[in-house]
Amino acid sequence: MPEQHAPFLTTSRRNVRELERLLADLKAQGLEWLTIDDVLRNLDPVFAWRQGLLDDGASPAVTEPEPKLRLSGLCSRTGWPLPAKDGRDHTTPAALAVFRAKERLAEAILADHKDGAGANQIAARAVNAQSRPVTLKILASMRLMDDAVTALTPVFEADGPVILWHGKDRTVLITACWDDEDEATRRHQLDQVQQLLDAAGLTLRHQTEQTPASAQDLAADNTELELHRAG
Structure with missing residues (x-):
């Protein structure tokens, strides 16, 4: 857990004021429905967002301005809906979370292969997420990319x-x-x-x-x- 979390383990007025500032910053971005409890339950991604570290939630096809990408990354990690013209957008952050999870799964598939796991074993491990043919195709692609980068x-x-x-x-x-x-x-x-x-x-x-x-x-x-x- 990051060191920034330590001040929030107590309930001093200073800590409450900092939480209120975080909440105000988020509401200024359009997340008007959030509460201090929402912030407390998601301090890791909120601090990363505050520090400008959350721009990794979007696929390469997304061309939104950088602040919007950061907000999308935050919402994809917390499960919060994005503010939208017609209210709230639950779909976009959920879709971005799935995209990021698929990328992590592909990286894990390659890591297991490098650790000596066989293709059938890796496919069995991934069965809850995707079919065996899909896993084997991803494994082949990740191996090819890794070999090309090495070469x-x-x-x-x-x-x-x-x-x-x-x-x-x-x-x-x-x-x-x-x-x-x-x-x-x-x-x-x-x-x-x-x-x-x-x-x-x-x-x-x-x-x-x-x-x-x-x-x-x-x-x-x-x-x-x-x-x-x-x-």
């Missing part, structure tokens, strides 16, 4: 242009973000990328055609390729 670590450490991320349906995508490098410089850097991928047994494909690609294809701006295992 390309020399590029990342050299502040190279390559970026990896999960696309739709848990595909692993790669692109290169260029500034004003000339083509020769780009291709020289991509030679290393290709060598590292080859050494790790990883290949590239064009997304739509699913035809073989190479790291050299990333020399063109705005190019995205899929990453796969060889064979």
